[in-house]
Amino acid sequence: MMEENNNVEKNESEMSMQDLMDLYEKPVRIGQIIKGKVIQLDEKEAIVALVGASHDGKIALEEASAGSSDSLAEVLQVGQEIEAKVIRRPQENDSFFILSMVEVQREEALVDIRKAFESNETLTVKIKEAVKGGLVGFYMGQRVFIPASHVELNTVKDLNVYQGQDMEVSVIEIEERRGTTRIVASRRKKLQAEKEVVESSAWENFEEGQVIEGRVERLTDFGAFVNVNGVDGLLHVSEISFGKVGKPSDVLKIGDSVKVKIISLDKEKKRLSLSLKALAENPWTNIEEKYPAGSITLGKVVRFTDFGAFIELEPGVDGLAHISQLSHKRVESPSEVLKIGETVKVKILDSSEANKKVSLSLKAIE
Template identity: 65%
Template structure:
């Protein structure tokens, strides 16, 4: 006990000794130590007990801290999935603020709404379907179950008539997806975006809550007249622009960019494989007055109006429409200048074949008046076979011009005077059947 008292009293005693030594620096050490020892022994038992109480209490407190700190660290280091609800509440027990991302568990659920027991909040949260999914047709019961853990952002605090925090999973996704969009900016990587509407000048699509504008010139490789056909579709796009504006990000996308790259790669391979006389199935991409452009494995070839059918047609659109799949034969190819000539009629039977057997001389047949010349009228016997009725064979009376006695489109009887397969000519007479 006396030893403990001496140790505990060392500090004040030494301080006095030090001070005294400072005044009398030449005093011997032994002379200084003797009065210190005598003063220590003179301390009363009452004072010793008082000092002992003051020393024991801090030591006890210090011992308590040394035991509790490792326990606290063990709780902090424990994975959240292994924590009890009480431990989670303790970990997240701090004031809840607007915009905070908070965790909780689903305790009540239907198709449109879920109630979430929030960790570290005094009230539960409410989560609506339209704050979970970007798909309007989805059901909340298909997206989550009772007991599921949820991470959501607080977008409204409890109010007088509603004790729930209003939550949003979409807003959490929106924050994370912004980084995803910026990560692919200007790169060849694509993201899937769902087209919501067609507006003036392009399409409006969304990716995880972010609005993306796709200019009409970036919707397809070729010009698109009806943008509404893309509404509701999920399309792959490249992010070509991203600009911060008043707290939001303006994003511009392109469907054309990756389509053009794929088309160029496919074209290169196709040009290596194409040869004259090959037959391919192609898609009608565009129509003009002089023909149709047919796509064959990414390569566009020209199907001239004269190669669509053996018969005469006013314009390609009278026989074909965009999107049609047709069989065509390659009749000309220029790989150096990337030109391809196609024909549909080359795959059709030549109507002039065995013409003399189909239309023997002096036979009476029906024909359609299709056009006039100064020297007569051409009468179509079948698509691709037109016969000439000379002006002298139009009537027994004198005829100044064919239109005096015939009308374009009339179906009339004529006699075959002569048919020539080699020269592809048929001579007809109208007056022979009058």
């Protein structure tokens, strides 16, 4: 508090006439923090009787609080004692000192921000807007910039969704430059710390063979990354289904909830392998009963080789029709008599669960 304000801690009624004259002869300076009492207010403006000043002060709504308020009645009350900074002296057309409580709050906020920076504590800022490269928030009137890369752990496509939200952040940079203070903060730092705690707990409880609920986070050509209890595990394309899967996106979507089985884990290297098909019935189980030798069934031609054609009987079960079993005529290539995707009638020559093989014949039913 300024020295002149310290001189008026005692009640003015206790001062001598000379004390009062000396007090009021001292000029009130721009930037001075001064005490006063609210004597009148409406929705947009308050009048303040100032201690040690020859004129009353005036505070506009926008200078009363760094927060968003529609009425001064939400911020001040008649009779309330306040401290404010003088931002304009009385002029010919306005005999009031123009005051700002916001500027006092901004100074106090900077103290809080520096303390948080030094002690690695977090602050809660109100996000005002999305700008190029990040978000702008305010803490008690102080502008705080959060770079886009520090908003979430992953890339954010639309920063506008954070407008108006409260965000807990860590201060990562304070820079004094040309009379202004640049403050940079990070939400990512806090999220990363929380993620590490969650992951540590998850790894302690993971067990091979465990069935667990997860959420599809990312899709690649070779598989899907599924988040289970805060940890991303790999669901390889070969573990999605017993049937042939061209690419994971043919079966899964980002955001899908899936139940998976942990088929392997390495706690030291933090590697987690998951499976969907391990929870499904193996289509080769009791294959001899489902497709007994001598029976006739329908299948779909799925691929050719030099020695024959593979025909899908059901997802995960492909039978081989050897080139010698495609026709009574001589066949040089399966494509001479079949088309990929074609549905054909075949005869089961042999089926084996142990060898995962089904032998088929087209010529046996010609």
